[in-house]
Structure formats: C-alpha cells, structure tokens
Amino acid sequence: DLAKACSAAATWVVAAATVSFQQPAEILxxxxxxxxxxxxxxxxxxxxxxxxxxxxxxxxxxxPTLRAKPGDVLRIVVRNDLAPEATEPGEMNxxxxxxxxxxxxxxLHVSPSGISDNVLLEIPPRSSQDYEIHIPKDHPxxxxxYHPHKHGSTAAQxxxxxxxxxxxxxxLDEVTEIKDATERVLVFQQIAYVNKVKDxxxxxxxxxxxxxxxxxxxxxxxxxxxxxxGRFTTINGIKLPVFRVQPGSVERWRMIHAGxxxxxxxxxxxxxxx
Numbered sequence: 400d401l402a403k404a405c406s407a408a409a410t411w412v413v414a415a416a417t418v419s420f421q422q423p424a425e426i427l428x429x430x431x432x433x434x435x436x437x438x439x440x441x442x443x444x445x446x447x448x449x450x451x452x453x454x455x456x457x458x459x460x461x462x463p464t465l466r467a468k469p470g471d472v473l474r475i476v477v478r479n480d481l482a483p484e485a486t487e488p489g490e491m492n493x494x495x496x497x498x499x500x501x502x503x504x505x506x507l508h509v510s511p512s513g514i515s516d517n518v519l520l521e522i523p524p525r526s527s528q529d530y531e532i533h534i535p536k537d538h539p540x541x542x543x544x545y546h547p548h549k550h551g552s553t554a555a556q557x558x559x560x561x562x563x564x565x566x567x568x569x570x571l572d573e574v575t576e577i578k579d580a581t582e583r584v585l586v587f588q589q590i591a592y593v594n595k596v597k598d599x600x601x602x603x604x605x606x607x608x609x610x611x612x613x614x615x616x617x618x619x620x621x622x623x624x625x626x627x628x629g630r631f632t633t634i635n636g637i638k639l640p641v642f643r644v645q646p647g648s649v650e651r652w653r654m655i656h657a658g659x660x661x662x663x664x665x666x667x668x669x670x671x672x673x
Contacts, residue, residue: 420640423563423584424463428471435465435473439500439522439547439561440480443608447631447638451592452608453559454481454497460636461586462545462563469569470536477502478527494616495551498524503548504565508538518548540570542653544586554620554659558591559611560636562657580651583642588633589658591619625661632663641670 426435442458444451456462467473481498500522509516515532522528546562547553564584571577592609596618611619618624631638644650656663 428467436476460560464564466566469538473532475530479522500547506543558659580649585654
C-alpha cells in the first residue's frame with residue numbers, strides 16, 4: 400500500500416544519503432564594500448556518483464554566499480572564461496548563447512541601470528564586466544540570491560548550478576537567540592544534466608560527463624524532462640546531504656529555491672541509530 404511504499408522510499412533515501420551537508424564559500428563586506436570576483440567557467444564536479452562538466456561560478460556547483468549590510472556597495476567583477484560561441488545568436492525567447500553571461504539579483508531594491516543590477520548587460524566569452532550595486536541604507540534585511548540573467552541562456556546557466564545566496568544582515572539577525580543559533584545556508588538547485596543519449600539508430604550511449612548543452616536541449620528543458628532525467632534537487636550542489644545536529648540545539652536555516660521551474664517538496668528523514 401501507499402504507506403509501505405513511502406516507508407520503503409524513505410529507507411532508500413536515508414541509505415543513499417552519505418555526504419555531509421556543506422556550507423557554500425562565503426564573502427563578507429568590509430568597511431562598507433563587498434568585493435568579489437565571480438568567474439564563469441566550465442568545471443568537473445560530481446553529483447552523487449555522476450561526474451559532471453558544467454558551467455559554474457569559480458568552479459563550484461554553487462556560487463559563494465555574499466553577505467552584506469544595508470548601505471554597503473557590492474563591487475563585483477564578473478569574468479567570463481567560457482569558450483567563444485560556435486552557434487549564431489538566437490531570438491530572445493529561444494535557447495541560445497549558452498556562454499554569454501551577466502549578473503542579476505533576486506529581491507534587492509536597487510537600480511536596474513548602468514553597471515548595477517542590469518539584465519540587459521551582456522558579457523561575451525573571454526571578457527569581463529565590473530558591477531557596482533549600491534544597497535540603500537534602509538534596505539530590508541533578508542535572504543536573497545543572484546544568478547546570470549542573459550535572456551536565452553538563463554535556464555542553461557542556472558540549471559548548471561550558477562546561483563548563490565546574497566544575504567543582507569540586520570533586523571532579526573540582532574535578536575540574541577537568533578544571533579546565537581547555528582546558521583546554515585541552503586541553496587536548492589535543479590541541475591538538469593544529461594549523461595545518456597541515443598544516436599540516430601536509437602542506441603543509447605553514456606557520455607563521459609553529465610552536461611547541459613544546446614544540442615541536448617530537447618532532453619532537458621521540455622515539459623516533463625525533469626522527471627524523465629530522474630535527478631534530485633541538490634542542496635549546495637550535494638545530492639541528499641546529511642545534516643548532523645546536536646540534540647536540543649537551535650539552528651537557523653536560510654533556504655533559497657534556485658531551481659529553474661520545479662516546485663520543491665522538502666522532507667527531512669531521520670537516520671536510524673548505528
């Protein structure tokens with residue numbers, strides 16, 4: 400029955416979860432300025448048992464957490480080390496220009512013009528762009544995030560793991576109980592790589608790495624493709640991370656849904672005593 404099936408699934412998930420939760424790298428502001436360099440590059444990583452070769456920030460499956468305060472200035476250099484494009488530019492609302500980048504934040508009340516949070520900027524391969532984003536002094540504290548937002552390549556880059564947390568501190572952060580609690584940043588990502596393809600004769604072959612490329616877009620971005628791929632939603636690039644928590648402790652979890660389209664049903668399963 401359904402209860403037994405759910406119990407069996409939960410048992411399998413617990414058994415498959417072997418990698419400890421890991422916080423993303425973090426960059427803090429100093430004296431009113433947060434300085435960071437985000438390098439767009441392809442890198443080899445591993446998701447579960449699968450090796451993947453995907454577009455990334457600084458070679459990781461999740462971008463660094465940027466932690467700033469109201470009134471700070473974000474001075475971010477975005478350097479595009481990806482290879483020049485082999486295909487022609489496409490229409491705005493079609494998939495194209497997978498190696499052209501820019502930078503966009505979600506939730507910040509900041510200027511969208513010039514070299515601020517401007518989604519119309521384009522950073523071609525082998526070039527860079529300086530960003531200067533002024534956070535107002537009265538900006539609400541909160542958990543936000545950032546990612547590339549070049550129209551045509553947004554889905555391809557975000558689903559490769561190009562996303563990170565952007566935290567503006569203040570407000571509730573100063574409450575003693577919250578300040579004293581262990582904090583975890585959880586970036587949920589739907590990394591939609593493909594590692595098995597079929598040739599013209601219908602024969603399946605396994606790719607050396609899981610990839611997200613335009614030639615496989617029909618296997619990745621169409622309706623129902625996420626379910627067909629059979630991927631897990633990762634947390635900071637980790638499939639089924641294990642959280643180790645002291646009994647009776649209090650933790651604060653900042654959770655960000657940085658997936659490309661799918662909803663998330665979050666479940667915590669308690670591992671049996673060993």
